[in-house]
Amino acid sequence: MNERWLELLQSLILLCYKGIWIYLVVVIIACIWLFLAAVRTMVRKKDLDLLHYDEVLNEALAPPVSVLLPVHNRENTIIADVNHLLDIHYGCYEVIVINDGSTDDTMERLMEVYKLSTVKSKIHYSSIGQAVGEIRGAYRSLRYDNLVVVDKQHGGHSDALNAGIRVSQYPYFASIGPTTMLDKYAFVKIMKPIMAALPDEEIIACGGRLELANSQKVSCSRFHIQSEKPVADLPKSPLLMMQRIEYIRAFLISGLGLVRYNINTLLFTSEAFGLFKKSYVMEVGGYNPDPRMAHLELIMRLHKHMKQIKGRGRIVYIDDPVCSTKVPESCAGLHQQRIRWHRQLTNTMWEQREMAGNPKYGWMGMVTIPYFIMVELIGPVLEIGTLLLLFIGLLLPFVENSLLVVLGMLLLLYGSLLSAAVILFEVWLARRRYTAREVTRLFLYALSESFWFRPMNNIFRIHGLIKALWSLREHGDSGRSAYSGLRADK
Numbered sequence: 001m002n003e004r005w006l007e008l009l010q011s012l013i014l015l016c017y018k019g020i021w022i023y024l025v026v027v028i029i030a031c032i033w034l035f036l037a038a039v040r041t042m043v044r045k046k047d048l049d050l051l052h053y054d055e056v057l058n059e060a061l062a063p064p065v066s067v068l069l070p071v072h073n074r075e076n077t078i079i080a081d082v083n084h085l086l087d088i089h090y091g092c093y094e095v096i097v098i099n100d101g102s103t104d105d106t107m108e109r110l111m112e113v114y115k116l117s118t119v120k121s122k123i124h125y126s127s128i129g130q131a132v133g134e135i136r137g138a139y140r141s142l143r144y145d146n147l148v149v150v151d152k153q154h155g156g157h158s159d160a161l162n163a164g165i166r167v168s169q170y171p172y173f174a175s176i177g178p179t180t181m182l183d184k185y186a187f188v189k190i191m192k193p194i195m196a197a198l199p200d201e202e203i204i205a206c207g208g209r210l211e212l213a214n215s216q217k218v219s220c221s222r223f224h225i226q227s228e229k230p231v232a233d234l235p236k237s238p239l240l241m242m243q244r245i246e247y248i249r250a251f252l253i254s255g256l257g258l259v260r261y262n263i264n265t266l267l268f269t270s271e272a273f274g275l276f277k278k279s280y281v282m283e284v285g286g287y288n289p290d291p292r293m294a295h296l297e298l299i300m301r302l303h304k305h306m307k308q309i310k311g312r313g314r315i316v317y318i319d320d321p322v323c324s325t326k327v328p329e330s331c332a333g334l335h336q337q338r339i340r341w342h343r344q345l346t347n348t349m350w351e352q353r354e355m356a357g358n359p360k361y362g363w364m365g366m367v368t369i370p371y372f373i374m375v376e377l378i379g380p381v382l383e384i385g386t387l388l389l390l391f392i393g394l395l396l397p398f399v400e401n402s403l404l405v406v407l408g409m410l411l412l413l414y415g416s417l418l419s420a421a422v423i424l425f426e427v428w429l430a431r432r433r434y435t436a437r438e439v440t441r442l443f444l445y446a447l448s449e450s451f452w453f454r455p456m457n458n459i460f461r462i463h464g465l466i467k468a469l470w471s472l473r474e475h476g477d478s479g480r481s482a483y484s485g486l487r488a489d490k
Helices: 002-044 049-057 078-086 104-116 156-166 186-195 236-260 278-283 296-308 330-351 361-378 380-393 400-427 436-447 453-475
Strands: 064-070 093-098 115-119 135-141 147-152 172-176 181-183 202-212 275-278 311-325
Touching: 002 236, 002 361, 002 380, 002 400, 049 064, 064 078, 064 156, 064 186, 064 436, 078 093, 078 104, 078 172, 093 104, 093 156, 104 115, 104 135, 104 147, 115 186, 115 296, 135 156, 156 172, 156 278, 186 202, 186 275, 186 311, 202 236, 202 296, 236 330, 236 400, 236 436, 275 278, 275 311, 278 296, 278 400, 296 311, 296 330, 296 361, 330 361, 330 453, 380 453, 400 436
Parallel strands: 064 093, 064 172, 093 147, 202 311
Antiparallel strands: 115 135, 135 147, 172 275, 181 311, 202 275
């Protein structure tokens, strides 16, 4: 290689270092900005106690809600789950259990315990303009007036939710994930923003904070009733500890931070538990039944729809914990989960790529979606690339050591120090009773994030990104072959 090519190669490598440096600075500023925004929001709400939720519960104008519970092969837990939903703390609601083609005795257990009777009169299905699995029958309980069971062909979680939406009768519906454990006041908490909306404001969807359930002591049901101020009950497993820190950080920064300035840019709801206004979800065609898509895709379509109709509908987030979910307890389980999540994120962003950087969609198109693409989608590639550049730079004589030190400090700040700050803020809020030993453990684990958990997590996510890109190459924009058995909605 001659001297000219060597100089060109050196310039290219140094350009990569400068590009990574700029990326880390921009992302760190964005994260700190969102963190401070979330802190300000939380500080203003710190004195709100649970008595407010009781007031909402007793409010006669609380909107009725349809609770959608998709189930598949749940014969061992289905009765306990439904019993707890029938006993939730809320005024007017109906529980719709959607048996998504179970092959065990789930349906037989429901028939026997709740004395289900076939609805012989014509059911007034709502049209969502979406293909759904064949509905074999609808049943109403003779024991509970507000319990409905739908038996349908297996089509997946989103397809079951679409079937539930068609049968529901109330203006709002709440979707519940397959491993969700609900908080005692979950429905009251999540309905409060709707009741507190201003006259010229309309809430079309609401999500809440999700916590880990692995270390919680629960009964045979997955719907858990918590005490007023539960103990921290930290897990012993390092992997669970890091996921707990990760969830706190994600919901604080990506949730509260994005809604702080009231510019309707929330692009974050978990499939574990969410509340939606039925009319708008039907107008956008319901959930996308493709399992390669995340629930995020529905949120993006709702945002797009609001812009197209020039509506005032907003998607909000509440900082209170509303539910818990179990997370992987092994590296193999975490690997599979992160592959699935990143495949869904990639496919969702590709499906709605029209919105990215498009000024027609305002803050959502110009800020939120680019942020998700840069930080969540391709962030793992850039972070692992930075680590590789750090090690390679030690072997290259033309790379200044001061530049490597700065890059290392930025990586440390982006990973460990930001997580540690989030943990300290979480403890200060004192939503749980932490001991000094537990605070020390959380803080030390947060500081260790950049040295093992974050690189491992990024490698798992890169694997998911590669699989998603390969799938897009094979199937094109959005192959629907897996849903050829679904029938068009009429």
